[in-house]
Amino acid sequence: MDNKLKQQLHTKSKTAKYEQRGKLASIMMLVLIMVVVLGIIGFILIKGTSMFFNDKIKISDFLFSTFWNPGGKTPTGNPAVGALPMIVGSFSVTLLAALVATPFAVGTAIYMTELSSKRGAGVLQVVTELLVGIPSVVYGFIGLTVVVPAVRHLFGGSGFGILAGTIVLFVMILPTIVSMTVDALKSVPNHYRQASLALGATQWQTIWKVVLRSASPGILTAVVFGMARAFGEALAVQMVIGNAALMPHNLVSPSATLTSVLTAGMGNTVMGSLQNNALWSLALLLLLMSLFFNLLIHLIGRKGAFKK
């Protein structure tokens, strides 16, 4: 009996072996993904910086010059690899879209969590999810056929430009911000609302001063997520912004974003050429921006986590 017990305790059972195999499989998947992610980042880093190392182009020329015609020269004789028009374009559409979308999104989310019946909230939930599911090329197509002509009629110009891009992006990031704001509002403990109401505060005062106030880190995170999406969106924006790598004069002059120049240009350059390397530098810039947005989200999350 004793021997049998000893043997059972000393040899690995079937389940223990399964557990080991499971752990191993999980770690292998993780390693594979890590390799892919690090590979992508490394590749973009190498390709994105080769313009500065191989073609001896100054970073300041890339970031602050307004002439974009890789391979060509600026009037003063410098290489025309200035990404400033696209940087300005990207930031303009992103910030404007977030600025327009935030009040709408917060209003919708307040209605869904605080005011509407459960059924109404459910319907709205489905609608928002539907908006997320529409492919960006469809948004771009609608933008091209509806938004661009409308902008042309109302504000003149060709209709292509930052305004059209803002409107399309506004609709695209709205559901993202709405659903994340809904989560933020739902995570506000109910006893905050009760405490406020029991003190004789009106429902609106409660929403405005208590619920929104305590959900503000979450709402901010939602807005940053929306901005990250807007910043990275390529196709829909490319279809309505006009794709002219010029500094935007106004909201209806054709311009470009980092992503739109990338999508428009990547098929037309030869690997290793300056034109190609300049595009990789734009990609690197996009990657850095998305890292920045991620960092921002983490910082907000850490600062605003509920202490119960």
Add this chain to the structure above:
Amino acid sequence: MKNINTDEQYFYPFEANEPMAIATEALNVYYHDEYHAINDTSLQFKQNQITALIGASGSGKSTYLRSLNRMNDEVAKVTGTIDYHGVDINQPDIDVYEVRRRIGMVFQQPNPFAKSIYDNITFALKRRGITKKAALDEIVETSLKQAAVWDQLKDKLHQSALALSGGQQQRLCIARALAVKPEILLMDEPTSALDPVSTAQLEQTMKQLREQYTIIIVTHNMQQAARVSDYTVFFNAGQVVEYNKTNKIFTRPKIQLTDDYLSGNFG
């Protein structure tokens, strides 16, 4: 009052000239249109007294309490009249926010806002348009004194309320409720999340508050009801079984069911 004393129900006979803070007449509460949580309850609450509502879990005592300042509006259907100085405040045209200012509430879990102590107390005042600093300062001091925490908190008024101990938080919640100068204070098991020492202190505070306020307290703790209250209402299954002076109900209950509950034979 339509209450008739029977073998199953006993109501303390108040004199007609005794001043009442609030009274309900045939109050019924339904959850989800079907569950009948409170059944035809008519009760009066005497001014400047502490009345305890006791009963087993699910007997409806908290539901009844929350109906008095219309906190059940969103979750339940409340029918019947709530008489507050001759006004039926259970009517749809009543300003519930004014009702809740006059009838304050303290909850089971201390629930200060994630703001400073000072901002917690001035929150409702600012919403009512009181913004002068001198006036706010004065109200903060008097309400914290009434809640008997001024000495502990006066040096950290601008620190977060969430850093306080449970007992201090609950006192802050009481001070916050007192700041809008209510007439009645509803307390829903205010000490159930507190340790025995904080509980004893809070009971002491309640006795002091009785001089200025009418207090209705729901409690699971029968000893607490016996210690602090002047009158006790025993609820069972959504109905009042016995409403009597506290010393009477605990020494010589009129109804057998009350006796059984108090001596631990059920519940």
